[in-house]
Amino acid sequence: MNNRSLHIIYLIGVLGILSGFAGCANRGAPEGGPFDVTPPRLVRAFPEQGARNVSEKRIVLRFDEFIKLVNQQDKLIISPPQKTTARISASGKVVDIHLEDTLKPNTTYSFYFDDALVDNNEDNPLEDFSYSFSTGETLDSMQLLGTVLDAQTLEPVQDLMLGAYFASMQSDTLLSSTPIPFISKTNRMGQFVIRGLKDSSYLVFGLKDDDNDLRYSQPTEGLAFDGVAHKTWLLDSIRTDTIRIDSIVRRDTLHRDSLVTYPYTYYYPRDLLLRYFVSDVKRMGIERYDRLDSMVCRVEFASIPDSVPTMYLLDSPQRNPQSVYIASIEGKGINYWLRDSLLMQADSLRFGITYAKTDSLMQTATQTDTLTFYKPKAKTSSNQKKDKKEGFTVKLEASKGIKSQTPRDSLFIVLSRPVDSISSSAISVNKMVDTVATPILFEVRQDTKDKLRYHLDIAWSYGEKYKIDIDSLGVQSIYSDSCEQVSLQHEILQEKEFGRIQLSLQGLDVADSLIVAELLDKSGTVLGYSRASAQIDSMVQQAKSIEVDSMLTKLLAAQSEGKASSMPRTATEKEGISVTDSTLSPANSTDSLALPKDSVAKQKTIEPHSITFVDLKPADYYLRIYIDSNADGHWTTGKYPDQQPEMVYYYPKALAVKKGFTTSEVWFPLDLPLDKQKPEELRKTKPEEKRKRENKNIEYYKRLRDKRGKQGSAPMELPSGLPTSF
Structure with missing residues (x-):
């Protein structure tokens, strides 16, 4: 075979290879593989996670992929707190921390990142990540968990510094004289975890540390405390989690979500609840x-x-x-x-x-x-004329809100300039029946603070119309100015246009006069208030009370005669007296029905209270109460170290009022924990949904399936249970 033939064969081969490449290209570019949906993972740390006897002030954390820090100033918490801010940087796969303070001996250092660590490409967060080491022989791992709520509104308090002292340090000046040794911070929902604690008892404080001195140094700084020593303890248990299909999927195999069980340690106490307040210290001057x-x-x-x-x-x-x-x-x-x-x-x-x-x-x-x-x-002459013309005015204003057009309505006389007095002879109030005016009695009284405002007290009646007139010459300012005649037509709605709310308040061992109820609208604005009164029981409730008292008498008599085992048992729940097996006898006891000391006497003093709001226009209302401990008619805040803010409770749902109906409910304010009471509609801070990220692997697997179908291969099934977001 000559050289010419060899060249022809070679050329044909090259063209065949190129045509094959072209065919491959027509099938589409090769896929780069599934998207990354997993968070970064710590692969190495120096010092090691949980290391003892550490003296190195530089910490290096290495992860399995490129990472970055997000909002580290807000989310990273170092305990014990650092006087000089630590230097923290993220580069490539490494987080580098330089502590500027001298390390304390025999101390556990805790670094909590929350979700500040994310991978560089997909922003997958490494949630709840923490790192710790000890400068001594022991790594302290105890924790205190809880929630901080605003004492008056029960809203969660965000970004509040939480601190813990050893209970043995107790003193009236502890928070103001000693910097907080262990710290944490509340999240968006007011929740906190204080980590790296010794197994001991602690006093817990929340502090709005405006001057960053780790102490309560100004009365204007917000504060939360309960004055109780909390003992730490733990429980080794197991925990079950769900592994999502997207984290273990294979291209051609069907997989389902899987449950995985692993050892888990629960730290206690985990339900601390602190009420946040700012002391009522008015700046005067x-x-x-x-x-x-x-x-x-x-x-x-x-x-x-x-x-x-x-x-x-x-x-x-x-x-x-x-x-x-x-x-x-x-x-x-x-x-x-x-x-x-x-x-x-x-x-x-x-x-x-x-x-x-x-x-x-x-x-x-x-x-x-x-x-x-x-x-x-x-002023200019034109302005002087205008001021003289509009210098003295008198207005009649009706009250607004839930009292408007009800028999509890009020009228106000509002002046633009003061007067020495207003004579009742200058005012006429008439009830209008068709066109017939009938004069009625009224009183005029000056406001105690605003001397340009007068109250016009009138005994209103349902369904009536009124006309009020003020004589132009009957009211003169201290500068001898007269006003124009003022008239107002006013109407009180018929009783059938209103509804009412009647609540039976149970379980509060407080005097009626100390319970103040506030009626709220959906924005949380206070519309009106009412003090609780003694509840008048129905005949049925009285009969139940007599029956329970009789049963208690028989039980006590049977106990003294040794015949308790033959007596019937009853349970009347939430009627002011609770008589149950667990109350009357110790667990697994068959020969004793001993009542806990003073339990009957104490429970019988907890009488039900009645809360009533009348003449309400149809709408949805909300309700909260506070215990007016000092009987001053106002909610009173707390004061460190010995005064807690007055207790507040929210009725947990809306109260729908309809025309001509009474909305009756029974409420046990102590049944729900405070952080579960406030209705969802009133919450300013709502639980934040866990951040969802689009699962781009859905499109990835669809493209693979379509390509295999075009190539004549067996169609590929999409992985079962593949979520659209996670």
């Missing part, structure tokens, strides 16, 4: 002062004043202040309305004022200052 116009000198305070500080003229200190001005509280400020025309014409006025002021340590003392008020620049 003058913020600013100004002369609004020729008539009004205004003084702004740091908080809403409880009373009006007296101002006196320095040029005429002997003058009675009541002849100089009328003072009215408006928000955080007080308006001093000048009465004397000579004072109004003066370009400047010098007043002395004595008031309460808090210093930098929040200590309150009385202080006297001199305030100089300068008359503002004169």
Whole structure:
């Protein structure tokens, strides 16, 4: 065979190979394999995880894939806390930690990353990852777990520092004098875990550490504590988890989700509940002062004043202040309305004022200052005419909210300038029947703080219409201004238009007068309140009470005669007295029905309470109560170290009110833990769904199946149970 023939054969072979490549190319590019859906995995650590006798201040954590840190400042917690912030970096597959503080002897160091560690490509988080070592012979592994709720709203408190002290360190100044030795932080739902503890008893605190000194150094810092020593303990058990199909799938084999069981240690206590509050320490003092116009000198305070500080003229200190001005509280400020025309014409006025002021340590003392008020620049003539025309106005305003158009409605007379008094002769109130007006009685009283607001008290009746008039000459300001005549037509709805709520409150050993119920709308706004009263039992409830008392008498008599085993047993639940087998006798006992000491006497004192709201317009309402321990009519916050905030409980569902119906419910506030009570509709912070990531392997396996079908191969079944997200 000559050379020419060999060249032809060679060329044919090359063309055949190229055509084969072209055929392969037409079938599509080769797949790169399934997507990564697994989180990073720690493969090596220096020092080793759980190492003892460590003296090295540099920690190196190596993972099985490239990683990065997300929100490490918010999520990484190092305990014991570091005075100097540790240097932390992530590069490639390594996390490098440099501790700047000197290591403490015989101490366990815990590093909790939460879900701050993710892989570099798919952002798969390594959830709940922690690392620890000890500088001594023992690695402390005990934990304290719990939740922090806002004491008044029962909302979870996020990003609050949690601290633990040894119970043996107990003192009234512990939190303010000693830096917290073991720390953690609450998550979005107010939950916390304090790790790396010795097996001991601890006092637990939550602290809004505004100045980062690890102590309660300012009364304005938020705080949570219960004053109880909590003993740590553990329980070795097993745990069952589900392995999802996407983590073990093979291309051509059917797999199902699998259950895996492995040893697991449960740490206790794991249900601590702390109530967060800010002490009621009002910052007092003058913020600013100004002369609004020729008539009004205004003084702004740091908080809403409880009373009006007296101002006196320095040029005429002997003058009675009541002849100089009328003072009215408006928000955080007080308006001093000048009465004397000579004072109004003066370009400047010098007043002395004595008031309460808090210093930098929040200590309150009385202080006297001199305030100089300068008359503002004169306004243009057009503005002066306008001010004169609109200078004095009188308005009639009805109450808003759930009292509106009910017999508990209120009317207010609102003035733009003060008056010496309002005579009832200047006001007429008439009940209107068709066009016939019948005068009715009423009372006028001035507001205790806002001297420009008067209450008009009228005995309203269901389904009636009213007309109120104020004579234009009957009300004059202290500057002799008259107002235009004011009229208002008002209507009270018929009783059938309203519903009511009646709750039987069970299980609270508290006086009726100390239980305050607050009615809320779906936004959590307080619409009204009511104090609990003694519940009037029905004949059936009275009969049950008599029956239970009789049974207890028989049981006690039988016990003394040694015939208890022949007596019948009964259980009346949640009626104020509980008589059950577990109450009457020890476990596995057949010859004794001994009642726990004082149990009957104590339970019989827990009488039911009644909460009633009447004249409610049809809607969904919510309810909470607080125990007014100091009987001041307000919810009272806590104070470190010996005062807890007053207890708050939420009724756990909406109360639907319909026209003409009474919504009756029985409520046991102590049956549900506090973190489970608040209705979902009222929660500002809702449980966050676990982050879902699109499972791109769904598309991957579909493409493989379609390609195999086009190539004539047997169709490939998609893995059973493959989730669309995880």
